[in-house]
Amino acid sequence: MLRHLLLIAAIASGPAAATEAVLDPERALQVLLRAQVFEDDAISFDGHESDGVRAFRVLFAQPDAAARFLRLSEQATLAGRLYGLIGLRHFDRAAFDGARRSLEHVADQRVDAQFGCSGLSLRVGELVQSTRRDAVRLEAGETLDAWLRVHKTGELDIVGGGYTAKFGRVASIG
Secondary structure: OOOOEEEHHHHHHOOEOOOOOOOOHHHHHHHHHOOOEEEEEEEOOOOEEOHHHHHHHHHHOOOOHHHHHHHHHHHOOHHHHHHHHHHHHHHOHHHHHHHHHHHHHHOOOEEEEEEEOEEEEEEHHHHHOOOOOOEOOOOOOOOHHHHHHHHOEEEOOOOOOHHHHHHHOOOOOO
16 A cells, blocks of 8 residues: 655655744643644645644754654644654653554454555554555664665654654654
């Protein structure tokens, strides 16, 4: 399935410029607490930055990011809990492990998602941990671009660090 396979060209070109103003951290948190759709970074036909990832990036840059992502993982909608899990992977691995376990009972539930111009309904479990052979598995210090230079393509999931690296624009912490 082509839902969130990455190609090097797509990464190199980056998302289109955001059309909305930068969010303040409290507004960003509220956006993700209420998120109804799990969005990739570039959506729609014009590839603009999604509201979800824009809000994620605002929180990611905050000094109290770990606490904000923990709150999302505990109190947000299902889509918002996924953004929380993605952030926790970078900031607090123990909290990440706990939040991941808390999603196990909803692994078969579906969440609305948008990748590019495609709206989908995906299983929570496949977003958290792909079973595909080409799933991205970042090593400590590795960037998504570096991984793609070697493997050419791959499917992102949360456990492998692909979404954290892409949404946070950071190298993996392992």
